[in-house]
Each structure stands twice: as C-alpha cells, then as structure tokens.
Amino acid sequence: MKILVGIKRVVDYNVRVRVLADGSGVDTDGVKMSVNPFDEIALEEALRIRDAGNAEEVIVVSAGGDECQQQLRTGLAMGADRAIQIQTSEGLQPLSTARAFLKVIEREDPGLVLLGKQAIDDDNCQTGQMLAALWERPQATSASKLELNGNSATVVREVDAGLETIEIDLPAVVTVDLRLNEPRFVKLPDIMKAKRKPMDVVSLEELGVAIEGNLEIGHYAPPPQREQGIMVEDAAQLVEELKNRGLL
Amino acid sequence: MSKILIIAEHDGQSLNISTAKCVTCAQAIGGNIDIAVFGSGIETIAAEAASLESVARVIAVDAEHLSAPIAANWANEVLAIADGYSHLLGPSTTLGKDLMPRIAALAGVNQVSDIMAVNAPTSFKRPIYAGNAIIDVEVPAGATVVATVRIASWQAAATTGGGSVEVRSASSNAVKHTRYVGLKSGGGERPDLQSAQRVVSGGRGVGSEENFKVIYSLADKLGAGVGASRAAVDAGYVPNEMQVGQTGKIISPDLYMAFGISGAIQHVTGIKDAGTIVAINKDSESPIFEIADIGLVGDLFKIIPELEKLLD
Numbered sequence: 001m002k003i004l005v006g007i008k009r010v011v012d013y014n015v016r017v018r019v020l021a022d023g024s025g026v027d028t029d030g031v032k033m034s035v036n037p038f039d040e041i042a043l044e045e046a047l048r049i050r051d052a053g054n055a056e057e058v059i060v061v062s063a064g065g066d067e068c069q070q071q072l073r074t075g076l077a078m079g080a081d082r083a084i085q086i087q088t089s090e091g092l093q094p095l096s097t098a099r100a101f102l103k104v105i106e107r108e109d110p111g112l113v114l115l116g117k118q119a120i121d122d123d124n125c126q127t128g129q130m131l132a133a134l135w136e137r138p139q140a141t142s143a144s145k146l147e148l149n150g151n152s153a154t155v156v157r158e159v160d161a162g163l164e165t166i167e168i169d170l171p172a173v174v175t176v177d178l179r180l181n182e183p184r185f186v187k188l189p190d191i192m193k194a195k196r197k198p199m200d201v202v203s204l205e206e207l208g209v210a211i212e213g214n215l216e217i218g219h220y221a222p223p224p225q226r227e228q229g230i231m232v233e234d235a236a237q238l239v240e241e242l243k244n245r246g247l248l
Numbered sequence: 249m250s251k252i253l254i255i256a257e258h259d260g261q262s263l264n265i266s267t268a269k270c271v272t273c274a275q276a277i278g279g280n281i282d283i284a285v286f287g288s289g290i291e292t293i294a295a296e297a298a299s300l301e302s303v304a305r306v307i308a309v310d311a312e313h314l315s316a317p318i319a320a321n322w323a324n325e326v327l328a329i330a331d332g333y334s335h336l337l338g339p340s341t342t343l344g345k346d347l348m349p350r351i352a353a354l355a356g357v358n359q360v361s362d363i364m365a366v367n368a369p370t371s372f373k374r375p376i377y378a379g380n381a382i383i384d385v386e387v388p389a390g391a392t393v394v395a396t397v398r399i400a401s402w403q404a405a406a407t408t409g410g411g412s413v414e415v416r417s418a419s420s421n422a423v424k425h426t427r428y429v430g431l432k433s434g435g436g437e438r439p440d441l442q443s444a445q446r447v448v449s450g451g452r453g454v455g456s457e458e459n460f461k462v463i464y465s466l467a468d469k470l471g472a473g474v475g476a477s478r479a480a481v482d483a484g485y486v487p488n489e490m491q492v493g494q495t496g497k498i499i500s501p502d503l504y505m506a507f508g509i510s511g512a513i514q515h516v517t518g519i520k521d522a523g524t525i526v527a528i529n530k531d532s533e534s535p536i537f538e539i540a541d542i543g544l545v546g547d548l549f550k551i552i553p554e555l556e557k558l559l560d
Contacts, residue, residue, distance in 0.1 A: 095356075122376050123362065123494070126352070129345075130353035139319060141319075141345065141346045142345075144488065159489070162431055162432050162487065163431070163432045164431045172425070177495070179482065216388065220382070222380075222382070227541070229541040231545070232543070233544075234554070236558060241542055
C-alpha cells in the first residue's frame with residue numbers, strides 16, 4: 001500500500017503574524033516558513049505505518065510555487081520515500097487543492113491519504129473533507145488514534161463532545177489532530193540523504209485542473225484590540241473588582 | 249432574496265446551542281430561513297428548531313442511519329434538499345467542520361469558514377492566522393454560499409418563533425464504507441464550554457490531573473464550565489474536549505478565569521470573545537497578562553482557596 005501525505009508550506013507557528021498597513025495581506029517578508037504542524041503529524045503517522053510493515057511507500061505532496069520544495073525536502077528528510085510538487089504560481093483555495101490531489105490519487109492509487117486537520121495560516125479546515133467527497137471515499141477528520149486492520153481502519157476522532165470512534169474502509173482520507181503522535185526531529189544525515197530522493201514536479205495544467213470558483217479575498221484587518229487591563233494585588237481585590245463589574 | 253438552509257446540530261436528545269447561533273447569523277444575511285434536522289426520533293429536536301425566531305420551516309429527515317452524524321450520510325441528505333437554497337450554513341464546531349466542506353465539494357464550490365460578521369449576503373468577515381488577521385471574503389456571483397458560522401461571534405436566537413415542521417424520509421441509503429462505533433465523553437455535569445457564561449481554565453501550571461481538582465472545585469462554586477490549555481490536555485491532566493484555542497474550542501463566556509496558563513497565541517485566539525478575562529499566573533512575564541482585563545501574579549494553589557472563602 002502507498003500512503004499519500006499532504007504538506008503545506010505555512011508561516012511558522014511561532015511567528016506572530018502582522019497585517020500590512022495597506023490591508024493587502026500579512027507581512028511574510030523574511031518570516032520563517034515551515035511545514036504546517038498538523039501535516040508533520042500526518043507524515044509521522046504515515047512513516048510509522050510504513051515502518052511497522054503496513055505500507056510500502058510514503059509520498060509527500062504539496063501544491064505551490066517552487067519554494068514549497070523546501071517543505072517537501074523536510075518531508076523527505078523526515079523519512080518520506082519521494083515527493084511530488086503540484087506546481088502553481090497561484091495560492092490554491094481548498095477546492096482546487098482537493099481537485100489537484102484527486103488527480104495525483106488517480107495516478108498513484110494510494111490506500112490511505114493523510115492530511116493535517118487544518119492549515120494554521122488560513123485555518124480553513126476543508127481540504128481533506130473535500131478530497132474525500134470528490135474521491136467518493138470515507139473521511140475521518142481530527143484523528144487522535146488510527147489503527148489499520150487490513151482493508152479497514154478504526155479511527156478515534158477528537159470531537160466537541162469527547163472521543164468518537166468510527167470504522168472506515170480503505171482507501172480513505174484521514175485528517176490528523178495534535179495528539180495522534182509526536183513528530184520526529186530531522187537529523188543532519190537525513191537532510192543530506194533527502195537531497196538524493198526523487199522529487200517529481202507536475203503543473204496544475206498537466207494535471208488538467210483549472211482554478212475555478214475562487215472566493216475573492218478582500219481587505220485584511222488586524223483583530224480588534226482589547227483594552228489595556230489592570231493588575232490586582234490579591235484574591236480580595238480580585239473579588240471586589242469582579243463584583244464592581246457585575247460579574248459575581 | 250436569500251434562501252438559507254441551516255444544518256442543525258444535536259446529540260439525539262436536544263438541539264445544540266450552535267444552531268440558534270447560526271440562525272442569528274442567517275438573520276444578519278437576511279431572507280427565508282429553514283433548518284434541516286437529521287436523525288432518528290427527532291420530533292422534539294425539530295420542534296425546538298422550529299421555535300427559533302424567524303425560522304420559517306424545519307425539514308426533519310428521520311432515518312435510523314442518520315442518528316450518528318456520519319458526514320457522508322448527512323451530506324447526501326443535504327444535497328437532496330439543497331435545490332433552491334442560496335446559502336447552506338452549519339456551525340463551526342467539530343460537526344460542521346467535518347460535514348460542510350464535504351457538502352461544498354459536492355456542490356462544486358469553495359467554502360467560507362468561520363463567519364464572524366456579515367458585510368452583505370455574499371460577503372463575510374472571517375479570522376485567519378489564529379485570529380491575528382480578519383479578512384473580507386466574497387463568494388462569486390451565482391455560486392451557492394456554503395459556510396460555517398463561528399459560534400463565539402453570535403448570540404443565540406430567541407425561542408419565540410413558530411415555524412412549521414415537515415417530516416421526510418431519507419433520500420439515500422446508509423453509505424457502507426463508514427460505520428459509527430461510539431462516543432466516549434470524559435465530561436461530567438458541568439456547563440458546556442461553548443455556552444457557559446463563566447469558564448474556569450487551567451494550564452500547565454496546574455501540574456497534574458490530581459491538582460486539577462482545585463480548578464473543578466472553584467468552577468463548581470461559580471457554576472462555571474471548565475476549560476484547559478493545550479499543554480494541560482497534552483500532559484493528560486484533562487480530556488481533549490476541554491481544550492480551548494485555535495485547534496480546540498473557541499468560546500465566549502462573560503467571565504473567563506485562566507489559572508497557570510501562559511497565554512500562547514494559539515490559546516488566546518480561543519478566548520478573545522470573552523467578556524472579561526482574568527489571569528492568575530505566578531510568572532509576571534506571562535503573555536496572558538497582555539490580554540487579561542484583570543491580572544493577578546501569584547500561586548494559584550494559594551489564591552483559589554482564598555477565592556473560595558471570599559465567595560462563601
């Protein structure tokens with residue numbers, strides 16, 4: 001079985017993102033870029049499944065400009081066998097990403113597709129579900145546990161009410177949550193080794209995907225600021241302050 | 249005029265408050281508002297939905313295989329009744345996040361996630377980068393609006409309405425590829441985080457599962473829900489459904505009290521809509537104090553018992 005893992009290049013989670021003064025976007029100049037943290041967890045899970053003998057190959061896929069090859073290389077250094085860049089100069093919205101991934105699925109015929117449950121830049125939380133719908137296959141989102149049993153999988157999902165368990169037939173799309181695993185650190189020799197691993201580049205046009213129906217993204221604004229707060233000295237002052245504000 | 253269909257969220261017993269909040273968002277869009285309820289034995293839930301202010305009609309699709317919210321099953325039912333609707337709305341809860349993109353893809357449109365404000369019937373505001381930027385998003389002309397509603401941004405609609413209820417049977421059979429096994433809930437009888445007026449939260453500074461008892465104790469005294477930071481959930485102090493933040497729950501209580509929480513941006517994004525944020529931390533440099541309305545530097549294990557005494 002092959003496992004396909006989606007990887008997105010995003011502003012690193014430690015960066016405090018700032019909106020540009022003219023409202024045209026956020027400041028990404030000289031900002032550290034990383035693999036979306038949820039996608040790292042997805043890749044880690046794929047590698048563990050392969051290393052346990054339940055898959056033969058792990059393929060990392062990313063859609064974007066050539067700069068996303070950096071993140072694909074990180075994926076290869078973590079242990080993926082090969083990488084596919086879906087080349088596009090336009091930032092893809094989830095529907096186009098899902099359509100492009102579906103084309104890659106048709107070429108590669110994976111038994112499992114793993115993605116992060118959301119990207120921490122646009123926080124859309126859509127691509128995996130859209131891909132499963134277009135592929136007409138099961139989806140299991142926000143997975144915190146994944147167990148393969150031959151042609152099916154048992155997935156524990158983190159939901160608002162607790163932990164939900166579902167059983168899905170493979171092939172399927174699983175999007176992963178934070179507590180599924182802890183991704184490995186990449187070691188220097190692995191980075192060297194990754195340089196020799198195959199990286200295929202295929203354009204959106206070659207895949208036959210046209211970008212359609214994009215939402216128009218208009219003005220960017222900083223979030224409303226909360227007013228400067230006050231400090232109190234002890235529990236008694238805190239209770240008094242809360243009473244004054246009608247909260248107790 | 250817009251014709252809006254809201255997908256109801258419920259637990260088989262009663263309607264989740266997220267549905268009433270979606271109705272308020274739909275009122276801001278303006279137009280005819282219907283609600284779809286999927287499940288088995290859902291008369292009471294459908295009646296609850298019909299009582300929400302300005303809801304015209306509830307379509308209750310009753311079938312055994314719809315009792316568990318399997319996205320593939322529910323999406324098929326939504327598509328079967330979606331004709332003629334300009335807007336399909338669901339809550340931005342784990343239910344809506346799972347379901348709505350599947351519907352959007354089948355309808356061939358991009359989805360608007362996390363509507364926090366309505367500019368016009370096809371133009372919305374939504375947060376990105378963990379709430380560090382707010383963008384305007386416009387749905388292209390002629391496309392169906394499929395969207396999730398950021399429930400912390402909206403008040404629940406009143407229950408003074410009187411819509412009709414229409415019961416239908418399912419249009420599709422159950423998908424065979426996905427089977428529901430069960431739900432395990434760690435929570436007790438405390439108020440639901442997403443609708444609680446007061447929330448008491450603990451972080452890494454609480455130190456252990458055992459120590460979390462002090463948080464529960466104060467919460468019970470205040471009639472509050474209990475939340476936690478990712479660090480506390482990762483450390484195993486509390487179950488996952490208590491996580492507040494970018495990847496957990498986004499909440500909007502009147503009063504939020506954070507104990508031993510440092511205030512990472514991923515956590516702060518979950519509490520920005522709270523009325524008053526109180527932070528108690530022994531580290532005066534903690535970033536949580538930057539957004540707190542009332543801060544107190546000190547040891548939570550000393551302060552909580554003092555607070556309880558003062559509240560008696």
